[in-house]
Amino acid sequence: MCEWFITHMATTQARRLSTADARRGEVLATAARVFAARGYYGTSTTEVAKGAGISQSYLYRLFPDKETLFVAVVEDCSRLIREHLAEAAVGVGSAEPEAVLDAMALAYAHLIADRDDLLRVLMHANCAASEPAIGEAVQTLYARLVEYVRSASGAPDGPVQEFFARGFLCNVAVSIGATEVDAPWTRTLLAGIRHF
Amino acid sequence: MCEWFITHMATTQARRLSTADARRGEVLATAARVFAARGYYGTSTTEVAKGAGISQSYLYRLFPDKETLFVAVVEDCSRLIREHLAEAAVGVGSAEPEAVLDAMALAYAHLIADRDDLLRVLMHANCAASEPAIGEAVQTLYARLVEYVRSASGAPDGPVQEFFARGFLCNVAVSIGATEVDAPWTRTLLAGIRHF
């Protein structure tokens, strides 16, 4: 469907960014914030264009259609998250699997503290997974993320699974605004995780 | 906004269901399945009406607007889930907190095995929480659910938190179709949880 775009991204990875490619990058960054609010279905391309400060028609020159744009945003967000986890993994002194996992969990908590749009986009992507291209992107996203966490930590299935379970708990808590509410149920859900 | 509807539901809880109320119940049951696919923003009222076998205009006689309809669907789904957890809680022999929690987790896994629309609606509700009425409904939903699980099991914060973390992990796994894929990453994410 959007092979021109994929190959384009792949081949231009190394060489200098042209002006249009730079624009694409800027659009991806601002589009994440726009899509974070109401997701793939609830966000119009006009809103995304307005958020990026370009016309809607030019948005359609940068991306072939809305689905491709959204998938690119999702991949950009997941790349950002992976980079932050990687940074934490190399920064930890110990090589103990549990220590690496804890460092990555802490890094994630800090990351989403001031970039909650990242996890919101990911949650919206989960919910739009019935759209074929988005569903495929989401599956490969999680596949890469799980394999990365496994290899970076060297931990077995159990702790890796718990790492993701707690991550999803954070995601839900942030996305429903539970972090802004102080009540017994939010204290239970967020006990020992509050880094925001 | 929709007080007439809330009070209506409250007052008619006890007495016999009129035909219109019966229709409302049927619509809620089928609407959950329709909303499960593409959520609040991605599902049209015409699709919901078609799924329920009524005209779109009559759907608007049964519910004042789309948002109220969706909130009613969400509350219906959460009620169903709570009922299944309650059933499991009374059925367990032991009164040990961990045993009750395990029984409820098993019941949840079995429930979503043949009613994945329930968790899909809940996830879509999370993502539509920026809509004021939906956000409020979702927060009270989770508040009730957490308090219910806490009181039914008698467990402290830690195990209750883990119960929900694993639940959200299941939700994400099902919603992205990870349960249909056999790969290292899905085996890690679903190790020891496969009841579907």
Next chain:
DNA sequence: GTATGGAGTGAGTGGTCAATCACTCTTTCT
């Protein structure tokens, strides 16, 4: 200096959506 190509836009187009309204048919009450 003028041609070529890329950045960027305004003005649409056909279609869909939430919501409304006037209307019919059926049941029930008197």
Next chain:
DNA sequence: AGAAAGAGTGATTGACCACTCACTCCATAC
């Protein structure tokens, strides 16, 4: 029999949406 109330529908409306196209402006290349 006839009024009143409720179940249910078809047609419509104005707003919005994804997507297109003809167009302008501005570099650089010759």
